Amino acid sequence: MTIAMSRRALLGAATLLATPAIARAQAAPRTLRVGNQRGGLRSLLEVSGLARDLPYRIEWSEFPAAQPLLEALNANAVDLGSMGDLNFFSVYSSGAPIKAIAATRSDGASQNIVVRGDSPIRSVADLRGKRIAAARGGWTHYSLLAILHKAGIPFSDVRFAWLLPAEAALAFRTGEVDAWSVWEPYTSLEVLNFNARVLADARGLTPSASVLAVHNDALTQRREQLLDFVRRNARGWAWAQGNRDEYARFTAQIIRQPVPVIQRAYEVSQTRAVPIDDALVREFQTAVDQAQAWGVVPQRVTVAEAVDQSFSRDLGA
Template sequence: MRKKISLLLIGLLCMTAVTGCSMSDDASANTEQDHVIRIGYQKNGPLIILKSLGTLEERLDSLGYTVEWKEFQAGPALVEALNAGSIDFGRTGNSPVIFAQAAGTPFVIVAAGKSKFAGSGILVPKDSDIKTVADLKNKTVSFAKGSSSHYLIAKALENSSLQYTDITPAFLTPGDARIAFEQGDVDAMVVWDPYTASTELFSNASLLVNGEGITTDRDFFITNDQFAENHADLIDVVMEEIKNSSDWSNNNHEELVAMLAPILNIEEEAIKKAVERRIYGVDPISEEIIQEQQEIADTFYRLNIIPKKINVADVMQEQSK
């Protein structure tokens, strides 16, 4: 009996030790995770510049944090990752956040990028009989579904007294759209820089209209609700470094072109054209920006592109002046 009791006590002690080690390992893992900020980025965006410069890592290292970068091909996928909890912070265009809010995704918009309307537009072949937006009636037009280009074409048609149903949409990524455009499978394509610039320069294309008077085509910096609540100080640090990297970009075009060309695998001439017609930077959320976004949401709802009416101010952190 004593032997059995002794064996039982030894067994319990071993189980306690194993459990203790497991809890210790879990606690260690949780502590490590608490000191990592996971950032979602796209190759064509201000966060790739920040990542390439490496300044955020230096800043956060002094605070005891590390950065984990996760690349996404498109804004909708990035927002979904935010919803799933696999990233804490990211940047996307003006339309993916509208679709995400309409789908009930919990997130907060903490800041906006500068307008980049000059590099977003509708492209047609140089020898096309399409001379105005009104000429797009009954034509096939390519654009990425749920992207900033989705809104640009919808609003451009509306401004020209056409219906969204007056065109045949071809939902294509910029790369696939370029191929379809060059092969004559679509009559026009709607896209953003540097794809706009590359198509203008190397695919015998003309810019029918850019975004002026149609859309500001801003970037938006987003985070999930919980991270915004628990790590406002970290978000401030990230935004400060985004501003710093934007200033660097505006003042170092030659170095910026050399940085981006191999990352994007796009001609340096196209990158140069793209960076020279935009200003990098960050704007605080203002009533004007809220109104811009509300117009996008209302347009998509009116066209039955999103399922319900939304109030964009619900996810935007307006900052005092």
């Protein structure tokens, strides 16, 4: 015998069946997938105590550098990550579905050209005809060109060796390259442990900024968690300004570097959270336009379309 159920009864049964699943989903904290570079976001939040009492779960993924992190972000394998401004804009310009929602700024002295202590090179002008190591497509690619440009040296007058830090450090110490365009804490390691000299830095030549970048899906689906993370990140950098030695000791243990190296790097960098406001957007646009003209960024970028300024407004910036 067939038993017919009313529409109301069917809806009621479906609601009863669905209720436990809905309740579990609402009760369970959402997960935020965060890409971390060693000694980066994770160490800052943990040492400052801001990784405690989260209203959501963080699923950390570790990356050795910005480029593989950006590849994971582009593929929607992570929701969020931090990287240098030009690394971000380079990948964004290729059509990646990502946006920058927050920023930090370091002193331009954290981007350097270094030479060995016994090098005869004494000025940027002495770099003519010399071989310089740098990582292609990011901060120190741009800052190297900016330093050369300021000194009136045509780029064709030097030889570039495009090397990642581990390869560049070996080439630099063994004399295979004459100079190295590098950033902190690598500069401090070379200065304190290998008697290198800072030849020039990028003060006044680059925004010296990093961004928190998110996949567009996370932007629409996890805004509440992202806003909380941005707030904690800003508070973490404020904490670091007043607790630099503790932060340095914690990070040095994680990345297995001498504490004095990290202390010097943090003192030079003076990293702090800054809003993505109209002034920073204009500064980014100037730098990105120049970077695109020099071939550091492959395509032109309209910075205002690559960033979401609403997070800065929500933070009261």
